[in-house]
Amino acid sequence: MRWTESDIAIYEKEREYVDTAVLPLIPISMTSSVKTTVSMGEYISIISGELERQLKGRLLLMPAFTYLQTENSESRVERLKQVEEELYQGGIKHIITLSADVEWKQSEAQLSSALLWMPAIPLEHMDEQYKMETVSAQVKQVLQFVTNTWQSNTNS
Amino acid sequence: MAKKNEVTRRQFLNYSLTGVGGFMAAGMLMPMVRFAIDPLLKEGAKQDFVPVMDTSEITNKPVRKEFKIDQVDGWYESEVTQSAWVYKDEKDEIVALSPVCKHLGCTVDWSSNPAYPDQFFCPCHAGRYTKDGMNVPGTPPLAPLDVYNKKVQDGKLYLGKPEPR
Numbered sequence: 001m002r003w004t005e006s007d008i009a010i011y012e013k014e015r016e017y018v019d020t021a022v023l024p025l026i027p028i029s030m031t032s033s034v035k036t037t038v039s040m041g042e043y044i045s046i047i048s049g050e051l052e053r054q055l056k057g058r059l060l061l062m063p064a065f066t067y068l069q070t071e072n073s074e075s076r077v078e079r080l081k082q083v084e085e086e087l088y089q090g091g092i093k094h095i096i097t098l099s100a101d102v103e104w105k106q107s108e109a110q111l112s113s114a115l116l117w118m119p120a121i122p123l124e125h126m127d128e129q130y131k132m133e134t135v136s137a138q139v140k141q142v143l144q145f146v147t148n149t150w151q152s153n154t155n156s
Numbered sequence: 157m158a159k160k161n162e163v164t165r166r167q168f169l170n171y172s173l174t175g176v177g178g179f180m181a182a183g184m185l186m187p188m189v190r191f192a193i194d195p196l197l198k199e200g201a202k203q204d205f206v207p208v209m210d211t212s213e214i215t216n217k218p219v220r221k222e223f224k225i226d227q228v229d230g231w232y233e234s235e236v237t238q239s240a241w242v243y244k245d246e247k248d249e250i251v252a253l254s255p256v257c258k259h260l261g262c263t264v265d266w267s268s269n270p271a272y273p274d275q276f277f278c279p280c281h282a283g284r285y286t287k288d289g290m291n292v293p294g295t296p297p298l299a300p301l302d303v304y305n306k307k308v309q310d311g312k313l314y315l316g317k318p319e320p321r
Contacts, residue, residue, distance in 0.1 A: 010260070017260055017281055017296075053237070057260025058280035132222060132237070147279050 001060050002052060011060060020055075020146070021092045023062045023083065023113065024048045025099035029069040036120075037069060040100035043120040048098050050139045055146060060092070077107045084113055094149055098142075114149055116142060205307060205314035209242065212311065214250055218243040218266045218276075218287070223315065240304055240315055241266060241276070245288070253289045254302035254318035264301070276301065289321075 001007035001018065011018055026041040045064070052061040065083060067076045080097075087095055095113035097104070100120035108115045118138065123131050163171075208221050218241040227236045241253045241264075255263045255276075262280040269277040269284075275292065276285040284292040289301035305316035 014260060050237075054263040055280055057257060057262040057278075136222065143279070150279075 001056060003061060003063050014057075015091060018058055018060055019091070019093040020058055020150070021060045021062050021087050021095045022048050022051060023087075023095060023097045024064040025080075025097055025101065025104060026064040026066050027069050027101050028066050032069070039122055039124070040120045043123065044098050044100050046123070046135055047118070047138060047142060050135060051098075051142055051146070054139065054143060058150075059146075062087075065097075073103060073107050077110050080111065080113075084111065088112075096146060096149070114145075116145060118142075205305075205316045207312045208240065208252075208315050209313050210311055211250065211308055211313050214242055214244050214313070216244050216246075218253075220255065220266070239263065242313065243287075250306065250308070250313060251288070252304035252306050252313070252315055254304060256302065256318075257283050257297055258291065258299040258301065259283050259297040 001011050024041075024044045026044060027037050028041075029037040041064075048061055052059055062083075065080060067079070084095055097111070097113045097115045099115065099117050102117065104115060105117050108117075121134060121138070123134070126134065204225075206223050206225055208223050213219075220239050221242050222237055222239045224235045224237055227234055239255050241255055243251055245251050253276075255265075257264050257278040257280065259278065259281060262278050262283075264276040264278045264283070264285065266276055267273045268279065269275070269282075272284055274287060276287075276289070278284070278297070281296045283295045283297040285297070285301055286292060289303065291297040291300050300321050302318035302320050304318050307314045307316075
């Protein structure tokens with residue numbers, strides 16, 4: 001489900017079925033390596049959008065968590081933790097954070113959400129057919145990760 | 157003396173007034189009528205069929221095919237990816253099912269659950285459908301999967317809109 005009024009109305013009704021939030025982590029920079037930053041964000045947006053389409057009924061795709069490239073990691077982590085806290089309070093059981101920024105990988109241990117890091121693939125020059133194949137191959141892997149998260153928690 | 161065929165002043169004025177008045181009335185009524193019947197004319201616009209795959213590729217095992225359609229959502233026009241599960245049933249007829257689970261809209265997968273190899277399985281809440289798209293009682297979905305409108309032309313399968321059963 002998306003962060004829209006109509007989807008949230010369904011969410012309110014079916015709360016018991018929706019226990020997972022997807023949170024894209026998207027960096028912002030206007031001064032240095034702008035293009036790389038944008039390509040990370042774009043790629044993560046595409047992947048999380050596709051993920052939402054496939055697992056619409058159990059996922060809530062949150063508005064992206066944005067941060068400045070210059071923000072230090074303690075403060076980012078601190079802010080992200082607050083978001084996590086809020087989501088858990090709201091009844092979400094699994095939080096999946098998606099990022100193409102390798103810096104998050106180092107702070108992974110401090111987070112309670114499942115961080116999924118993947119390198120951004122530049123889609124800019126690909127033709128439409130190839131682009132779709134690349135993205136759907138990636139999404140397949142991500143799906144696997146998400147369903148595994150669900151299974152490991154129901155078994156434990 | 158007026159000749160028989162000559163038009164009198166009175167007649168001339170009558171004719172020209174009716175003529176001009178008629179034009180004015182028509183000018184006013186035409187747009188009104190056009191507006192009134194406009195919805196009727198619009199309904200003729202049909203959902204476009206999109207080529208999806210060659211019919212020769214279709215087997216009795218469901219395969220997932222992705223295709224793009226244009227969707228207008230309010231003021232936002234976009235290309236949306238849609239998928240279909242395509243296969244041939246026992247009577248050798250092509251079946252195209254929408255993969256959208258009727259429970260909460262996840263995408264169902266063919267035989268992804270080892271326990272139920274011949275069913276569509278929804279990874280979100282373990283909903284199941286038999287091969288013909290019927291929901292398995294006792295699982296969350298309450299309706300069978302939608303079926304795509306389809307047509308075959310020049311050896312290609314074209315899909316239109318998914319219709320509920």
